[in-house]
Amino acid sequence: MAVYTHLGAEDLAQLIAHYEVGSLISAKGIAEGVSNSNWLVETSGPDGKGARYILTMYERRIETSDLPFFLGLLDHLAAKGCPVPRTIHDRSGAYYRMIGDKAVALIEFLPGVSVDRPTVGQARAVGRALAQMHLASQDFAMSRANGLDISMSHRTLEHCGEAALSGIDSELPTYIDRAAQLRDLWPVDLPRAICHTDLFPDNVLMLGDRVSALIDFYFAAEDSMAYDLAVTHASWCFEDGGHRYLPDVGQALVAGYEETRPLEPSEREQLPLLAQGACLRFVASRAEDWLNTPADALVTRKDPMDFARRLQFYADAGSGAFERPR
Amino acid sequence: MAVYTHLGAEDLAQLIAHYEVGSLISAKGIAEGVSNSNWLVETSGPDGKGARYILTMYERRIETSDLPFFLGLLDHLAAKGCPVPRTIHDRSGAYYRMIGDKAVALIEFLPGVSVDRPTVGQARAVGRALAQMHLASQDFAMSRANGLDISMSHRTLEHCGEAALSGIDSELPTYIDRAAQLRDLWPVDLPRAICHTDLFPDNVLMLGDRVSALIDFYFAAEDSMAYDLAVTHASWCFEDGGHRYLPDVGQALVAGYEETRPLEPSEREQLPLLAQGACLRFVASRAEDWLNTPADALVTRKDPMDFARRLQFYADAGSGAFERPR
Structure with missing residues (x-):
């Protein structure tokens, strides 16, 4: 910044x-x-x-x-x-x-402002824009591998080490094993596209309920489209540092996505696991940054536990987090 | 920043x-x-x-x-x-x-960009804009004392202490005495106005040779107008960290000022001393910031010696720095 x-x-x-x-x-x-x-x-x-x-x-x-x-x-x-x-x-x-x-x-330059507390209408619009991007990228001639995949998340946490991780939070060392488990279960045959992989609210500009711009594509890479939806879900649908899930916002995001590109059954089935992997990617990079940033530095360190809590939510909720509203 | x-x-x-x-x-x-x-x-x-x-x-x-x-x-x-x-x-x-x-x-919002290497035409325009501001401020109903005057510069350097100052540069401790001398000689009867007191190039927006905006008035205070001109002279007319004076730029700045508001003889006479005091104000605040900023902090520390060198130039050049071109 x-x-x-x-x-x-x-x-x-x-x-x-x-x-x-x-x-x-x-x-x-x-x-x-x-x-x-x-x-x-x-x-x-x-x-x-x-x-x-x-x-x-x-x-x-x-x-x-x-x-x-x-x-x-x-x-x-x-x-x-x-x-x-x-x-x-x-x-x-x-x-x-x-x-x-x-x-x-x-x-x-495109107009628009990033929202802090997305409404249902805004989440739906973001879901639609993400699906539109996935479809539009299908015939893009270039590609790029995702260097920040689940294996990298595991290696990053392992490299931080249990001792250092426990210095951040006593629960954090357990995420090394969780990363290994997710890596071993990770689906490799889901439909792929060029994904944004970092579509946090600050990377979306909005005018009211309309998405005016998706920005900051510098983590874009080929990956499974459902993983990109999971990243977006994990980064848009929680409040209070990951303590509180916003079901209406989550449902609207997925519904918006499916208006433009309906999920295949295999993608829907894997969403809870993909969402845990998405959280782990930010747990890992934030833990690494935390350990590399002095506590008195002028940059704000992002708490890795914010996404550890979201990961736990997805592990507990299973497919419940992605059920369609009745 | x-x-x-x-x-x-x-x-x-x-x-x-x-x-x-x-x-x-x-x-x-x-x-x-x-x-x-x-x-x-x-x-x-x-x-x-x-x-x-x-x-x-x-x-x-x-x-x-x-x-x-x-x-x-x-x-x-x-x-x-x-x-x-x-x-x-x-x-x-x-x-x-x-x-x-x-x-x-x-x-x-006003358009314009800050220049790094002012031309003669730009310096002349800045001189004119500064004089215009001085005249326009004469009937402003409010006032504010300049807390960063020569006495404060002296106190700040004294507070830093000889030992700490010599850790920055072996010559710096001598500036405590120089500050005391300048304070004792400081003229108190020059014509006054509301002054910007910090009109560095980054506080002026330009479109070509035209001044489109003077900005950042948060050091503005009542002081002698010639002192404000001296601050502007010291901050616009040097290159290479204060090692090189730009006589053409300096003459153009004063000439531009005098097109709008001719200097009184007493002001012109005091300019070399006022310019030394202007430099000292930045030597003092930069020395203080330097000592309060860890060397590995993300903010760039500004070298107090940059303005110490300018001060020495004004001390050596005397009225020569402000002579009208022949």
Whole structure:
């Protein structure tokens, strides 16, 4: 949540000159993205009527070799009518440019705000948008493996170690074994697509009940579509740090998804397990970040127990968490 | 340079409803301000044609009792034609509102970008805008004492202590005595106005050679106008961490100022001393911040020696730094 690199007016104007977007009018560093610096940039626009863009500088974690996938995916999905920002190509047609040793991309600005407490109507709209994205990605020519799969979650927790995990919470070490069990049961034959894999509320912009943009595709990868729905379910349908499940929101999310793409019986059957795996992915990465972040650092550490509690909910509820309303 | 508080769509929409600005369309936390959180907010506008605002939440260092001064000053200067953003008042006419225990204000958004390497034309424009502000503030009804005056700089350095200062740089302890000398020589009878006192390049937005906005008035206070010019001179006219003075930029800044408000002989005479005092104010606050910020913290510490070098330049150059070009 920071801007890691300073870009002055001169640097920005020089960059913008490589694009068909007019001249620089305004630029504000925005506090979004954990591995990127971002600016909200206003220009006179290609037609002189003004235009806005997000300028992203890739700082770390993201491989430049993955950028054609991420940025091409935006174009592909936008062309198919998904609420996804387009990549603005430079005058030579390139997806991204380099400033020094860092890659930068100019991306369409879309309106909307992220909600903290989704309503039933908003959850339904997000479900529909997720299914639409899954269908639209089917004929995208590129692919990318999901490096943050259940095996990685298990390895990450094992690498943290029982002693360190118990320092965060006495229950946390038990999640190493739970991860191994989930990994061994993990279904490999569910229908696949390019998945967002991180569609938390802050990665969805809304105008009222309408989804105006799905953003931050930098974890996008090929995976089972039902897993992506499970990630979204786990990240949208709880309150109070995972203590309270919101059944109406959960049902609306799945119902919205099925309006656009009905789940196959095998997917529905596996949702409770997939949701536990989804939770575990965030338990693992948050535990790792927690142990690598000093307690007095200025960045807020996210509590891994928030998703450990959600995992426990899915383990207890079984298929009940995904039943259709009567 | 951060957003310290999370405000979700629901909080923002609730706040915006108290203003005559239409409905919320977009909000991005922006990485500006050291003691505030800021959001660039887009709404449908009072006339439905769209409008943008800066939403500022006052996090620390700023006393709520000072807000009528700061926010009223913006209105006063804007009404007089200065390039300064207006305060948007809520439906009851209030300058600011509270969210929990924090004050927030909605401020006009103005275009423009901050320059890193000012041209002669840009420095001249900034000089003119500063003088215009000084003249426009003469009949502003409120006032505020400058807490960060030369006496405070001296006290701050003394409080840091010789041992700690020498840990930053072996020359730094000598600045305690220099501060005492400057304090004893400080002129008290120069013409006064409400001064910005912190008009660094990042507090000026420009469109080409035009000043589109002076921003961040949260150090504004009554002081001598020539001191404000000296602060601006010290912060605009050097390169390479204070190692290199830019005479063309410096002359253009003063010339621009004098186009709008000619300096009195006593002011011109005191400029070398005022500039040393201006540098000392930043030597002192940066030394204090340096000692209070762990070396491994995520925020960048600003080197107090940057302004110590500028101070030395003014001490060596005397009136030569402010001579009119022949």
